[in-house]
Amino acid sequence: MFGSTRLWPLWTLCILLTAASESSSQADSLRLTWLANSSLTCNDGTPAGYYIRRGSSSHLVMYLEGGGYCWDGASCRARWRRRPALMSSARWPRARRAPALLSTDPAANPLWHASTHVLLPYCSSDMWAGTRLRTANDSFAFTGHLIVRAVLGELLRLGLSGRLLLVGSSAGAAGVMLHADGARRLLRPAGVRVAAIADSGWFLDRPPRARRTPGADVVARLGHALWAGRPPASCARRHPAEPWLCYFGYRLYPHIRTPLFVFQYLFDSAQLTAEGVRAPRTREQWDAVHETGAAIRASLRSVRATFAPACIAHGALARPEWLAINVSGVSLPRALGCWEARVSGARRRERARCAPRRLVERCSWPQCNGSCPRLRDPRTGEEVALSALLQSFGLDVRGAAAAMGLDARALSRMSRAELLPLLAPHT
Numbered sequence: 001m002f003g004s005t006r007l008w009p010l011w012t013l014c015i016l017l018t019a020a021s022e023s024s025s026q027a028d029s030l031r032l033t034w035l036a037n038s039s040l041t042c043n044d045g046t047p048a049g050y051y052i053r054r055g056s057s058s059h060l061v062m063y064l065e066g067g068g069y070c071w072d073g074a075s076c077r078a079r080w081r082r083r084p085a086l087m088s089s090a091r092w093p094r095a096r097r098a099p100a101l102l103s104t105d106p107a108a109n110p111l112w113h114a115s116t117h118v119l120l121p122y123c124s125s126d127m128w129a130g131t132r133l134r135t136a137n138d139s140f141a142f143t144g145h146l147i148v149r150a151v152l153g154e155l156l157r158l159g160l161s162g163r164l165l166l167v168g169s170s171a172g173a174a175g176v177m178l179h180a181d182g183a184r185r186l187l188r189p190a191g192v193r194v195a196a197i198a199d200s201g202w203f204l205d206r207p208p209r210a211r212r213t214p215g216a217d218v219v220a221r222l223g224h225a226l227w228a229g230r231p232p233a234s235c236a237r238r239h240p241a242e243p244w245l246c247y248f249g250y251r252l253y254p255h256i257r258t259p260l261f262v263f264q265y266l267f268d269s270a271q272l273t274a275e276g277v278r279a280p281r282t283r284e285q286w287d288a289v290h291e292t293g294a295a296i297r298a299s300l301r302s303v304r305a306t307f308a309p310a311c312i313a314h315g316a317l318a319r320p321e322w323l324a325i326n327v328s329g330v331s332l333p334r335a336l337g338c339w340e341a342r343v344s345g346a347r348r349r350e351r352a353r354c355a356p357r358r359l360v361e362r363c364s365w366p367q368c369n370g371s372c373p374r375l376r377d378p379r380t381g382e383e384v385a386l387s388a389l390l391q392s393f394g395l396d397v398r399g400a401a402a403a404m405g406l407d408a409r410a411l412s413r414m415s416r417a418e419l420l421p422l423l424a425p426h427t
Contacts, residue, residue: 028104029095030119036154039133040147042123043087043140048147051096051119058162059115060155063102064148065122066170066201066315071223076140079125087140089123099318101167108320110333112165120151127247128175130227142227148179152186160187163344166196169315170270173201177249180258181232195259195343197336199317202249202264203271204295209288210276220244250299259343261305261336266293267312267366289366300360305339307332310361311372326371327359335359
């Protein structure tokens with residue numbers, strides 16, 4: 001009895017902490033709303049919907065989730081076996097915890113914590129481009145394009161006003177680029193201004209290196225037909241015989257009139273996978289990584305607002321680490337904040353103190369940026385030492401050590417934080 005009496009303050013503290021944690025979690029969650037149009041469904045025919053939480057400002061952030069896509073019967077059946085949650089709403093919860101860019105916590109989301117937040121879960125497997133309704137003879141529906149339009153329509157009826165920031169990651173970023181101008185035209189009569197951010201959706205139609213890997217252009221052509229895809233008319237007119245080319249960001253970008261900020265890792269891991277470069281370990285494989293990085297860098301030359309760190313990774317804005325990512329000492333939140341100030345018409349004096357519109361890593365080798373997400377060996381799950389990584393794609397560790405006046409063994413034992421400042425002047 002005496003022991004339990006002594007423990008009761010501890011139990012009380014635990015209960016209070018648990019309650020506080022649950023209250024915080026509920027405050028940062030979004031509530032599910034099903035679409036009024038029941039003909040718009042996920043791949044499997046279950047209803048489509050969105051999650052929403054009203055904020056205290058006239059600014060709305062609408063986030064399109066990503067998660068790959070399928071392009072023919074075989075790939076869609078394989079996707080259904082492996083990732084059914086990306087093709088169905090059957091297990092959607094009534095409330096969802098917000099990803100980083102939709103958080104109400106100013107520490108986690110310094111830019112948009114007070115905004116109204118809308119999350120579109122991805123269950124159409126079509127890069128948000130499809131218009132194919134499900135019929136009795138179809139195994140899957142592909143209605144991503146129609147879902148986005150329907151959500152925008154419902155938000156207007158709910159009183160959407162002010163500014164809309166359309167954001168997406170991966171396939172969601174491709175969807176953002178496909179929908180940016182259409183959203184601007186739809187919302188213009190209501191006086192809503194639209195801007196867009198594409199996070200890691202800048203895919204290239206480069207040929208695959210693996211024999212059994214289908215080419216990106218073939219996948220896009222098959223997917224376009226399967227989804228009954230609807231890319232923007234301005235781009236489709238430029239490529240009348242090959243409208244599926246409009247699913248590639250660098251081909252679509254010249255036709256986009258809405259202010260667009262492009263975040264893209266120079267060594268995007270999804271792009272590398274699409275080219276058949278997985279878990280590179282040999283010099284030949286690392287040469288392929290470098291070629292892809294050079295191609296992505298070149299494709300971004302015409303982009304007015306871009307942020308491109310030299311990392312092997314994919315997707316940033318939905319992850320807590322997005323706050324720490326930087327290029328040339330400028331953080332991603334600062335770059336985005338400055339870009340938003342420009343497109344919203346901030347005063348010239350405020351803009352003068354802002355970061356450059358274009359921040360593309362000058363270093364040309366992977367993971368040379370100290371803020372990159374850590375690279376891990378897919379076989380062991382352990383972090384790859386930077387010195388071992390550099391050596392694997394051809395860096396002469398002895399030569400580099402000699403150039404810096406160091407012993408090669410000392411160089412190989414250095415941490416990432418110690419190595420990067422030393423190597424930067426020699427790249």
